[in-house]
Amino acid sequence: MLESPKANRARFITFEGGEGVGKSTQVKRLLQNLQQHSVQAVRTREPGGTPKAEAIRSFILQGRSESWGAGAEAVLFAAARLDHVNQLIAPNLANGVWVLSDRFHDSTRAYQGLTGGVDDKLIAALESLALDGHAPDLTIVLDMDPEAAFKRVAERAVEDGLALTGDRFEKEELDWHIRLRDGFLAIARANPDRCIVISAAQNEEALEAAIWEAVSQRFPELLAGSQA
Numbered sequence: 001m002l003e004s005p006k007a008n009r010a011r012f013i014t015f016e017g018g019e020g021v022g023k024s025t026q027v028k029r030l031l032q033n034l035q036q037h038s039v040q041a042v043r044t045r046e047p048g049g050t051p052k053a054e055a056i057r058s059f060i061l062q063g064r065s066e067s068w069g070a071g072a073e074a075v076l077f078a079a080a081r082l083d084h085v086n087q088l089i090a091p092n093l094a095n096g097v098w099v100l101s102d103r104f105h106d107s108t109r110a111y112q113g114l115t116g117g118v119d120d121k122l123i124a125a126l127e128s129l130a131l132d133g134h135a136p137d138l139t140i141v142l143d144m145d146p147e148a149a150f151k152r153v154a155e156r157a158v159e160d161g162l163a164l165t166g167d168r169f170e171k172e173e174l175d176w177h178i179r180l181r182d183g184f185l186a187i188a189r190a191n192p193d194r195c196i197v198i199s200a201a202q203n204e205e206a207l208e209a210a211i212w213e214a215v216s217q218r219f220p221e222l223l224a225g226s227q228a
C-alpha cells in the first residue's frame with residue numbers, strides 16, 4: 001500500500017475520562033514510550049498548558065467560581081483552549097512534535113455539555129472557535145467505575161499523608177460521576193474513528209501496554225522506525 005505523504009506527520013493525542021482514572025499517569029508513560037521510539041513529543045494538560053490558560057484554570061477550579069454556572073464555564077474553558085491551541089499545540093505539531101494532552105475538548109462536551117446541560121449548539125460553536133481546525137488524531141478514553149477510581153485517589157492520598165481536598169468537580173456526588181462516565185462513553189460511540197475506549201481498571205503497566213498497542217496500531221509508522 002502506498003503511504004500517504006502525511007503518514008509521518010506529528011500526531012495530536014488526547015486522554016479523556018473521569019476523575020482519577022489514571023490519565024496523567026498514562027500521558028507520562030506514553031510520552032516515554034514515544035521518546036524511546038525516537039519520536040519528539042511533548043505533554044500538556046487542560047485546562048492549562050500555557051500561562052494564560054493556567055490562569056483561567058485556577059480561576060475556574062478554585063475560589064468563588066461556583067456561581068459562574070456551566071455555560072460561562074464552557075466559554076472560559078474555550079478561551080483557555082484557544083490560547084493553548086494557538087500557543088502550544090499548533091506550533092508543536094507544525095514543527096513535527098507530537099502533542100499529548102491530558103483532557104481536551106471532549107471534557108467540555110462531557111462536563112459542561114452532557115453533564116452540565118449546556119446546549120449542543122453552544123458547545124459546537126465554542127469548539128469550532130477554540131480548536132481552529134486542530135481536532136485530535138486520536139482520543140483515548142480511559143473508562144472505569146468512578147467509585148473505584150475515587151478509592152484509588154483516596155488510598156494514594158492516605159499513603160502520601162495528604163489531605164484529600166479535590167477541586168470542585170471532584171466533590172460532586174457519585175451519580176453525577178456516573179453520568180459523566182456515560183457521557184464520555186457516548187462521545188466515544190459517536191466518534192468511533194477518533195476515539196478508543198480502554199478499561200482503566202488494570203494496573204499501570206498493563207494499562208500502559210494496552211495504550212501503546214492501541215497507539216502503535218493506529219499509527220503503524222511508529223513501529224516501522226520511520227520517525228526521525
Ligand SMILES: Nc1ncnc2c1ncn2[C@@H]1O[C@H](COP(=O)(O)OP(=O)(O)O)[C@@H](O)[C@H]1O
Pocket residue numbers: 018019020021022023024025026152153156157200202203204205207
Ligand atoms: N492503573 C492504576 N492502578 C492503580 N492506581 C493508579 C493507576 N493509575 C494511576 N493510579 C493512581 O491513581 C491516582 C489518580 O491517577 P492520575 O493519573 O492522577 O489520574 P487522573 O489524571 O485521571 O486524575 C494517582 O494517585 C495514581 O498514582
Ligand SMILES: Cc1cn([C@H]2C[C@H](O)[C@@H](COP(=O)(O)OP(=O)(O)O)O2)c(=O)[nH]c1=O
Pocket residue numbers: 018019020023024046047061077103104105107108109111112167169170
Ligand atoms: C478541560 C476541562 C476540564 N474540566 C474539569 C475536569 C476536572 O474536574 C477539572 C480539571 O482538573 P484536573 O485536576 O486536571 O482533573 P483530573 O486530574 O481529575 O483529570 O476541570 C471541565 O469541566 N471542562 C473542561 O473543558
